[in-house]
Amino acid sequence: MNRLLPFLAALLFAAPVYAQAPQRAVPQARAEVQLSFAPLVRQVAPAVVNVFTKRVERVARSPLMDDPFFRRFFGDEQQFGVPRERVAQSLGSGVIVDPKGLIVTNNHVIEGATEITVSLTDRREFEATLVVADKRTDLAILRIDTRNEVLPYLDFADSDLVEVGDLVLAVGNPFGVGQTVTSGIVSALGRTDVGALDTQSFIQTDAAVNPGNSGGPLVGMDGRIIGINTAIFSRSGGSIGIGFAIPSNLVAATVAGAAAGKGIVRPWLGAGTQPVTPELAQGLGLARPLGVLVRNVYPGGPAERAGLRSGDLITKVDGRDVFDPQSLKYRIATRRIGESAALDVQRQGKAVALNLPLQPAPETPPRQITALDGDHPLAGATVANLSPAFADEIGFDQTATGVVVTELAGGSPAARLRLRPGDVVTKVNGTDATDVARLQALLRRPRDGNWQLQIRRGNQLVNLAIRG
16 A cells, blocks of 8 residues: 555646647638638629510400490400500529620520510610520520620539539529529439429529529539529429529530520430339339330331330430439430430340430421311311421420321310310321321211211320211
8 A cells, every 4th residue: 555655646646638729820811710602703693694574465355345335435445444465574584604695594584575685784784686495494595796795604514513412502683683692502413303394304402592583593613504593392482492403414505506506406315215113113123213114116216226125224324324204315415416325224134235326306207287177077276297306396205106286276176176285186087197198188088977086195095976
């Protein structure tokens, strides 16, 4: 015990030992205490514009105006003091993508407009001309004449390099209050089930996007465009932190075609496809649903030339996963005509690598848009031949064939049959209606007033019997 006393005393009175604290210094400059997007905003903001449109809308005439008594008080050209035609105004945003005045916005911002005005951040206004508009991607390209003035513009980033969690800024003109910047992150990628666009693969963000932001850019921290803001999920009409942007790679492909004066011409697959459900995946022996199943192949099309077969499973395009037909169309739509795309395919459990030649969909046969008239049940319907190009244009399966109804005259025999645009006339009195000319010939045959029609509506066949 006596021998422990010196040791215990030394332990008791020894100076305490602590971990070395990090060296701290007083900030010497404002930049050391301030985190700000201001430098990025100064770089981006001058290229973002406001888009104002005017369109003439026809106001329905009140039935009361057919009464001479009311016309005495309100006049023939007025409906209770409201003109039969009125000018409606709307607003949105856009972004300059070329120093010579090429501007990207949404198609829904300018659709139906009779006048388009672009306002720059310096408050100058220019009348804009529409270069190209595309409902399928909800993109529109405008041009303003600045008389050779070089405008500020933004470059496109590679949207395939964007990751969930990346910081982003949304710039636009919400509710018409003026240019506004909001910040957030990329919340999700590859959203394909949030709208009717068949080439969609949206970037989702929680940066506040409101009405009026449509057409404005979603930019990354390098100041380049990663998407064009186009839609929101909302119960109130305002932002709840779920916004969607069209990826820059699809926007860039659209701009390239417009700038070259080629309009919108996209490659096509040349095959009918379907998604892989959990049940289908189990039947195919897959561990999980993945890829897109080839249902049929268009004769002589790119898929057949590449060696694709019915029953093949496409899992990747140029090394990028595809999970549904929309993402497959998106991947192909971002590529250029004349190039090729690498396909990873599963065929009877074996991996196959194929090269898909990228070519435009042909318009064979010619669409031959025709308004039907005469004494038959399809009078008043406008029909056209389905070709890969026309089918793609109206959102049909590009391998579809036959005669499609495009319009119906109100009150016509065809309208009374409750036909719809998009219906395909397949048979008349048991004979195939392969094209418009054949359909017209079948409708000219003398009848006793009794008709039998077969209509394909989506995936259903509808048989109609009309008695004279």
